[in-house]
Amino acid sequence: MDSEKSLSILLPFRDAANTLAECFQSIARQTFGGFEIIAIDDHSTDGSTELVRKLARSDDRIRLIPNKEQGLVPALNLGLKLAHSSLVARMDADDLMHPQRLRMQYDYLQQHPRCDLVSCQVRGIPEDGIGAGYTAYLQWQNSCLNHQDIANEIYWESPLAHPSVMFRKDVVLKLGGYGDGMFPEDYDLWLRMIQAGCLFHKLDSVLLDWRDHGLRASRTQDRYSRSAFDRLRAKFLAQDPRLQQGRPLVIWGAGLKTRKRTRLLLECGYTATAWVDIDPRKMGNRIADAPVISPEAAKDIADAFVLSYVTNHGAKELITRQLQAMGMERGQDYLMVG
Numbered sequence: 001m002d003s004e005k006s007l008s009i010l011l012p013f014r015d016a017a018n019t020l021a022e023c024f025q026s027i028a029r030q031t032f033g034g035f036e037i038i039a040i041d042d043h044s045t046d047g048s049t050e051l052v053r054k055l056a057r058s059d060d061r062i063r064l065i066p067n068k069e070q071g072l073v074p075a076l077n078l079g080l081k082l083a084h085s086s087l088v089a090r091m092d093a094d095d096l097m098h099p100q101r102l103r104m105q106y107d108y109l110q111q112h113p114r115c116d117l118v119s120c121q122v123r124g125i126p127e128d129g130i131g132a133g134y135t136a137y138l139q140w141q142n143s144c145l146n147h148q149d150i151a152n153e154i155y156w157e158s159p160l161a162h163p164s165v166m167f168r169k170d171v172v173l174k175l176g177g178y179g180d181g182m183f184p185e186d187y188d189l190w191l192r193m194i195q196a197g198c199l200f201h202k203l204d205s206v207l208l209d210w211r212d213h214g215l216r217a218s219r220t221q222d223r224y225s226r227s228a229f230d231r232l233r234a235k236f237l238a239q240d241p242r243l244q245q246g247r248p249l250v251i252w253g254a255g256l257k258t259r260k261r262t263r264l265l266l267e268c269g270y271t272a273t274a275w276v277d278i279d280p281r282k283m284g285n286r287i288a289d290a291p292v293i294s295p296e297a298a299k300d301i302a303d304a305f306v307l308s309y310v311t312n313h314g315a316k317e318l319i320t321r322q323l324q325a326m327g328m329e330r331g332q333d334y335l336m337v338g
Contacts, residue, residue: 007035008083009091012075014042016093023093032102040075042067073180092163094211101207105166116198117167119160120207145202152331155233156338162186164208183232184224191236234264248273252308254282254292299326306334
């Protein structure tokens with residue numbers, strides 16, 4: 001039997017009247033019953049507040065709370081502060097939980113006390129409106145299951161869908177909660193948790209329908225732009241212990257885009273020993289006083305640590321095979337940077 005309020009669902013919303021009812025219905029169908037819903041209203045004007053207030057009158061598990069400040073991050077931190085449970089499940093107002101989601105994630109954390117966060121695989125909806133690029137992203141994200149995979153892929157892209165996670169509240173609060181700034185707040189939290197030694201896991205089950213549409217904050221706000229992700233990656237790469245061991249740093253990719261993104265890391269005090277590229281026209285050139293060399297020549301750099309910034313279609317898999325053929329291990333000798 002589930003104990004009362006053994007889980008808090010953190011659900012901020014703003015002007016989500018078109019999807020909120022269906023979202024709450026998916027929560028009501030959960031096979032796990034011992035939860036509260038902390039619904040933080042971020043100054044809605046489309047009737048969302050009235051809709052949730054009506055639902056709360058018939059379900060005392062719903063707590064409707066106005067956001068004292070403005071924006072998603074203050075809403076999330078307010079919800080964390082007010083959560084009664086030690087476990088928090090994130091949910092967004094336009095997504096749908098599968099019936100077993102809360103039960104399976106709750107049971108996993110109960111059975112694995114050293115795990116700090118558990119996620120699940122997701123399905124993009126509406127399925128007929130998901131483009132090829134987003135489909136590839138979801139396939140990659142759903143392939144990152146164990147902690148090692150998540151930690152090793154963390155610089156490629158965000159390996160977790162924010163509304164798919166359940167975590168231990170005290171762990172996140174000790175890290176200061178959600179950070180607020182010109183960066184994606186969820187990706188920042190995952191990076192801080194990994195850096196702090198937290199353990200992650202993703203269930204090998206699709207338990208969330210993740211809605212994609214043109215009005216999503218991640219598609220409209222600058223804090224989720226490509227440049228915002230690049231700045232955040234560089235900040236945490238610069239602090240990564242694997243780059244602080246004094247090993248020769250080799251950058252894979254010598255094109256203009258790669259050099260622009262790598263500059264963010266080099267400005268933190270790092271120096272590249274060499275740049276690797278397959279374009280014969282680049283051989284012999286120098287970038288920041290380091291030579292551009294072929295993949296074959298990279299084998300001769302003893303004890304190198306490689307950062308691959310090449311994101312062209314199919315390049316990641318090809319470069320991974322080349323690095324592994326050189327005897328390098330992912331996470332130990334090289335990292336892929338998105």
